[in-house]
Amino acid sequence: TTRIVLAKRPHGVPTDECFRFEEVQLPTLADGQVLLRIDYLSLDPYMRGRMNAAKSYAMPTEIGDTMPGGTVATVLESRSSSVTAGEQVLSYSGWQTHAVADGATVRRLDPAAAPVQTALGVLGMPGFTAYAGLRNIGRPTAGETLVVAAATGPVGSMVGQLAQRAGARAVGIAGGPDKVEFLRAGLGFDAALDHRAPDFREQLAAAVPEGVDVYFENVGGGVFDAVFPLLNTFGRVPVCGLAANYNLTGLPTGTDRVPALLAGILTRSLTFRGFIQSEWAATQFDDFLAEVAPEVAAGRIRYREDVVDGLENAPEAFRGLLAGRNFGKLLVRPNA
Ligand code: NDP
Known part of the structure; x- marks a missing residue:
């Protein structure tokens, strides 16, 4: 996989030196695991906070760790009983092209119900x-x-x-x-x-x-x-x-x-x-989907996406997010 790790904590706007590209060999699958090709990486404002050392509501990303993020991925190989190869899933795999995940931690997506990447935005x-x-x-x-x-x-x-x-x-x-x-x-x-x-x-x-x-x-x-x-x-x-x-x-x-x-x-x-x-995800996310997904499907709730191709463009796209250069939900296609 090609991945982007946190190389240095930013002071102000995260410069290129804050990010490092690495090529790493993914481990062979253990029982219960799946191999994923990341189709969409979500870029979100909260990631800026994770780049700081200070503890917030979530622990900071450590130097050398893959930048975190929600992802939509295709299962390339599965040793998990809950998903099969070819299915698309929501995972939390971060800024990389491929990943190994525990099959129990991914959620299957139905491409017939809604475009899969909406699981990172309007329906996510x-x-x-x-x-x-x-x-x-x-x-x-x-x-x-x-x-x-x-x-x-x-x-x-x-x-x-x-x-x-x-x-x-x-x-x-x-x-x-x-x-x-x-x-x-x-x-x-x-x-x-x-x-x-x-x-x-x-x-x-x-x-x-x-x-x-x-x-x-x-x-x-x-x-x-x-x-x-x-x-x-x-x-x-x-x-x-x-x-x-x-x-x-x-x-x-x-x-x-x-x-x-x-x-x-x-x-x-x-x-x-x-x-x-x-705070409310466990108790209200299902209500949200039940109320909002049909409205989105019918076009009565509208949304806009801003899709950037290539993992190498993620740092600049992320800087743009906090400066308002995105226009709609910002997504990166790491393998495009
Ligand atoms: P957006 O895609 O809306 O991106 C952030 C936007 O903020 C920019 O595009 C820009 O839009 C606007 N902005 C930046 N600086 C300024 C400024 N000085 N004055 C006015 N607007 C500014 O992000 P999201 O929809 O993903 O997130 C929106 C907010 O919700 C963020 O603050 C995020 O941290 C927060 N959030 C909180 C969560 C929670 O659980 N509490 C969960 C998810 C998100 P423009 O070009 O219009 O200025």
């Missing part, structure tokens, strides 16, 4: 993140207004569409005119805004005449600053991700805004609740 972890954050924390109801940024990505695009199904108005925020146009025309958001526009704050205020009831927090940064004053009493903020911060190397300078933030939370009775989707 990111789609479920949107579902779980709304069901358990955001709880949008009819007539309310929801705002979400990174809205063309796999989490944000699902957040907006699920909020609309609950009867709420969905306002999407994204970087650049093409993404904004896609939010409006492609995904049917009620309003869409470019966070890079010089008058973004004014545009946002105009787009939410009745304030914001749910802010699904994907990015932090300037978008948070613009949304916070617009949150209504009893507003809910599922704190899902802070993509604007992942490459920061220190705290921002300037006035301490924590007192104003806490005062706003207090006086407007706001609920901020952080979450990791795995």
